Amino acid sequence: MKFRLIKAGKFKMGSEKGRDNEKPVHWVEITKDFYMGVYQVTVGQYKKYVDEKEGNFEPGCNKQGDNAAVTGVSWDDAQGFISWLNEKEGGEHYRLPTEAQWEYSARAGTTTEYSFGDDKSLLGDYAWYDENAYDVGEKYAHIVGQKKPNPWGLYDMHGNIW
Structure with missing residues (x-):
C-alpha cells in the first residue's frame, strides 16, 4: 500500500x-x-486479509480482478482489515480517515467544486461515475488509479465506488 503525507491546514x-x-x-x-x-484498497489487498483471517475469499460483487477497488465492505469489515494491517506492522499505523480528513484530502487545497476546477465536463478524466461507467453498463468498481490524480496525488477521490 502506498500513502501520501497530507499536511495540516484549514x-x-x-x-x-x-x-x-x-x-x-x-x-x-x-x-x-x-x-x-x-489508491483505494484493492480486491487483492483485501483478499489477502480475508484468506489469512477468515479462510476463503468469496468475490461476491468483486469480480473485476485483484487491482479493482474492493466493494461490499462494511465499516466493521474495514476495521477488521485495519486491525490485520496493524498486527502485521506491529503498532497502530493504520486507521480510517475522519470525514473532515477525507474531504480535505479530496479537495486537495482547492476551493472549486472539484479538485480540478468547476468544469464538470472534465470529471471523466478524474473519476468513474454514472455517465462514464454505470449508465453504460459498467456497474462495478474499476481498477484503481486509471484516472488522473487530484493535485495532492490521490487517485479516485471523485469517484469509482461511492
Whole structure:
C-alpha cells in the first residue's frame, strides 16, 4: 500500500449546491498531519486479509480482478482489515480517515467544486461515475488509479465506488 503525507491546514467543508446534508459550508481546521492511501484498497489487498483471517475469499460483487477497488465492505469489515494491517506492522499505523480528513484530502487545497476546477465536463478524466461507467453498463468498481490524480496525488477521490 502506498500513502501520501497530507499536511495540516484549514478548508471549507460542505457544499451548498444540491446537497442538503452537506450544508452549511463551514471552516474546518485539520490540526495534525496525517497519511492517506494514494489508491483505494484493492480486491487483492483485501483478499489477502480475508484468506489469512477468515479462510476463503468469496468475490461476491468483486469480480473485476485483484487491482479493482474492493466493494461490499462494511465499516466493521474495514476495521477488521485495519486491525490485520496493524498486527502485521506491529503498532497502530493504520486507521480510517475522519470525514473532515477525507474531504480535505479530496479537495486537495482547492476551493472549486472539484479538485480540478468547476468544469464538470472534465470529471471523466478524474473519476468513474454514472455517465462514464454505470449508465453504460459498467456497474462495478474499476481498477484503481486509471484516472488522473487530484493535485495532492490521490487517485479516485471523485469517484469509482461511492
